[in-house]
Amino acid sequence: MTDAVSTQTAPLQRTPLYDLHRELGAKLVPFAGYEMPVQYPMGILGEHNHARAAAGLFDVSHMGQIRLTAKPGHDLAATLETLVPADIRGLQPGQQRYTQFTDANGGILDDLMVTSTGDHLLLVVNAACKDADLAHIRACLSDRVEIEPMFARGLLAVQGPKAVDAVARLAPAVAAMTFMTGAFVRIDGAECYVTRSGYTGEDGFEISTPRDACAAIARRLLDQPEVKPIGLGARDSLRLEAGLCLYGHDIDTTTTPVEAGLVWSIRKDRRAEGGWPGATTILQQIADGPARRRVGLVPEGRTIAREGAEIVDGAGAVVGKVTSGGFSPTREGPVAMGYVARAHAAAGTKLALMVRGKPVPCAVAPMPFVKHRYFRG
Amino acid sequence: MATIKFTDEHEWISVDGGVATVGITDYAQQQLGDVVFVEVPEAGRSVEKGEAVAVVESVKAASDIYAPATGEVVEANAALASAPGDVNEDAMGKGWFFRLKLANPSELDGLMDQAAYDAFVASLA
Numbered sequence: 001m002t003d004a005v006s007t008q009t010a011p012l013q014r015t016p017l018y019d020l021h022r023e024l025g026a027k028l029v030p031f032a033g034y035e036m037p038v039q040y041p042m043g044i045l046g047e048h049n050h051a052r053a054a055a056g057l058f059d060v061s062h063m064g065q066i067r068l069t070a071k072p073g074h075d076l077a078a079t080l081e082t083l084v085p086a087d088i089r090g091l092q093p094g095q096q097r098y099t100q101f102t103d104a105n106g107g108i109l110d111d112l113m114v115t116s117t118g119d120h121l122l123l124v125v126n127a128a129c130k131d132a133d134l135a136h137i138r139a140c141l142s143d144r145v146e147i148e149p150m151f152a153r154g155l156l157a158v159q160g161p162k163a164v165d166a167v168a169r170l171a172p173a174v175a176a177m178t179f180m181t182g183a184f185v186r187i188d189g190a191e192c193y194v195t196r197s198g199y200t201g202e203d204g205f206e207i208s209t210p211r212d213a214c215a216a217i218a219r220r221l222l223d224q225p226e227v228k229p230i231g232l233g234a235r236d237s238l239r240l241e242a243g244l245c246l247y248g249h250d251i252d253t254t255t256t257p258v259e260a261g262l263v264w265s266i267r268k269d270r271r272a273e274g275g276w277p278g279a280t281t282i283l284q285q286i287a288d289g290p291a292r293r294r295v296g297l298v299p300e301g302r303t304i305a306r307e308g309a310e311i312v313d314g315a316g317a318v319v320g321k322v323t324s325g326g327f328s329p330t331r332e333g334p335v336a337m338g339y340v341a342r343a344h345a346a347a348g349t350k351l352a353l354m355v356r357g358k359p360v361p362c363a364v365a366p367m368p369f370v371k372h373r374y375f376r377g
Numbered sequence: 378m379a380t381i382k383f384t385d386e387h388e389w390i391s392v393d394g395g396v397a398t399v400g401i402t403d404y405a406q407q408q409l410g411d412v413v414f415v416e417v418p419e420a421g422r423s424v425e426k427g428e429a430v431a432v433v434e435s436v437k438a439a440s441d442i443y444a445p446a447t448g449e450v451v452e453a454n455a456a457l458a459s460a461p462g463d464v465n466e467d468a469m470g471k472g473w474f475f476r477l478k479l480a481n482p483s484e485l486d487g488l489m490d491q492a493a494y495d496a497f498v499a500s501l502a
Contacts, residue, residue, distance in 0.1 A: 044436040045411040233410070233437055302414045302458070304434050327413040327436055334414075356432065 015061035016154045016214035024229050032127035034062040037231040044233035048329045051200060051238055052370075055160035056230035057221050064130025065150040065208055066123040066137065074144040076121055083140055085257060085276045086114065087267035093118030096180040096195050098265050100257050101136060106278030106285070107253035108260070109136060111245065115182040115195055122182070122193060124155070124206070126247045154214025158221060159204035159230075159238070161373060166224035167194075167205050170217075174205060178377040188217050196375060200235070201242025201368055203375040240335060241328050243296060243367030249307060250294060250323040250337060258285035259339065261294045261367075292320065293345040296367040297336040297353065303360045304334040305353035311338055312352050312359060319344050322353060330370045337367065382445070382485050383494035389469060390445040390477075392485060399445060400473040401433065401464065404498045409435040412464040417453035417475050424450060424477070426484055431474050433464065446484045448477040 012035040021028060026037030037059065039047060050056055070076035077088040086099030093116050101109040110129035115122045125133045134149050141147065158167050168175040171185045174194055182195035190213030198204040209217050221227050236246070245251045251260045256278070263286060270276075274283055299305055304327055311320035325336030336353065344351060347366050352359035379393040387405035391398045406412065414434040424430045424444040431442035453475045457463060464472035479485075489497060 038437075039410065043411050045413070048436075237436060302461075303416065304414055304439065306439065327434070329436075 013062075015059055016211050017059045017061065017218055020215050020218055021059065021229075026229070026231060029232075031232060032062055034127065036062060037229070039231040039233045040229050042228065044231070044237065045329050047228065047230040047234035048237050050228045051160045051202065051230050051234060052330055053160070054228070055158055055163040055166050055204070055224075055226040056200075056234070057218060057227050058157040058159065058230050058235055059218070060155045060157050060206070061153070061214065062127040063155055064123075064125040064127065064133060065153050065155060066125065066130075066134060067148040067150055068121040068123065068137075068141070069119065069146040069148070071144055071146060076145060077116070079141055079144045080114070080121060081270070081276065083137070083276060084112075084114070085266040085270055085279065085282065087270050088114060088116075088121070090267065090269075091116040091121075094181050094183055096182050096197055100251075100262065100265070101133060102257070102276060102278040102282070103253055104277050105253075106256040106258075106281035108247070108251045108255055108257060109133070109253060111247055111251060111262075113195070113197065115193075117182070117184070117193075122208070128248060150208075152211045154209040154211055154217075156207045156209065156214065156218055156221065157198050157200075157204060158207065158227065159198045159200040159202045160226070161203060162226035163202070163204040164375065166221060166226045167207075169224060170220055179203070179374040188213065188220050190217065192217070199242070199244055200238035201244070201370060201372045202238075203373055237326055237329060240324050240326055240337070241330055241368065241370040242372060243337065243369060245294070246324060255294075255339070256282055256285060256290065258282055259290045259292055259294060289342060292339045292341050294323070294337060294339055295345050296365040296369060297322070297325075297338060297351070297362045298365040298369070299334045299336065299353055299360045299362040301360065302333060303355050305336050305355050305360060305362070309336070309338075310354040311340055311344075312354060313344060314350065314352075316359075319351065325353075328369055335365075335369045336362070340364070380485075381491060382488035383491070383497075384443070384445045384488055385497065386443055388442060388445050390485065390488065392479070392482070395479055395482070396451060397446060397448070397477045397479055397485075398473050399442075399475055399477060401442065401468055402494070402498075403468045406465050406468040406472070409433065409437075409440065411436050412461045415457040415461050415464060415474065417455075417457060418450045420450050420452055422450045424448065434461075442474060444477070445488060446477060446482075447480045449480070450475050451478050452476040
């Protein structure tokens, strides 16, 4: 047997929950420069199923939080729109949107969440990209925008059908929130910013906390009978079932939002105007259809195709590559996503995935693999 | 009375007469986490010592299983197809992978016995 987990000796950062993870018996691994819990004693399968059935607490403090404020005489939303394709000017206070930083070729530098507080825009970006994102924003916007990295803050995700019961016990106001909205809420005496969002396909919340309050709030949440701690292992299988892209795997600078199936995040009025990096390429792809597209793939049988597996057509020709693949605990079988040439992208198309040199028959399938259960009011 | 030997790749091989049963150790299943798929070799297949002959997949990753000795596969554990979790629950028992008719039983002489394997695992901690 060979162990696939690699080891790393570079100094790793720790989130405000490091001691709590140790106390809870987490197995810690290097992830995006942080020492992060990949699983707790319950195990990845148990954690995954608990998040789908009740509620899971995830430490996502490694992700980057950035606050943007307009400098006098400048329009904050219009300024951010010069870097992303989403409609930011249309964000009402308390509304949240998903978007991407794109490069001049239309490739994705990172994907992020943007929330308007009215006075500020709050960004949540990926851990591995946060320093580059900050440099990008500073280089492009610092003449018009005050840029405040808040990388030391805590960020907790509570996800699952019972997340609202648990979080509302500590902060009753959150029960009235709907999907993709945010509000300042006091929890355990600390001022937090809560959004009703997450990355598991379930209803739930992300709670931005002061660094010093993070562990106490996490403990209060874990005291709730619905809530168990969930590691990165189950976070990955949950987001894969939900058909959501993982940066550095399903999307990166070689993929555009159109190829990735993220056109829904680009509003019609912005498509008419353009005005963000790579807009020409992206708008051309929207008009003509991209040469390749991200699709869901469901293999026959139980063989798991993982990232990097080649996708072949009936004649054995390579038509694409798997970008995420694994076992779906909810479906009790393997699922994958990857990019295929457009001719093969229709749902129901029969293809095969090359696993250990052998073709495993699969079909292109609609995503998500497990139905989203967001609370839309 | 069966003799159990261990490889440094964390397979166990239990020999009774000329037939050996092969699986992964309890330490191995703990390291892997939840096993969700096992691919076992077909009966009748001839395998060389050290050859990758089976695959165990956890939620996280796939790992190859190597033949601890040369021989012919005489039986595979078909139950693992529907119950891969047997590997986690009972790695040294119902979680066995395949049975091998040994071509050269003296190959096992170079493998670890229980005490040596326990010491090996302790050295990894």
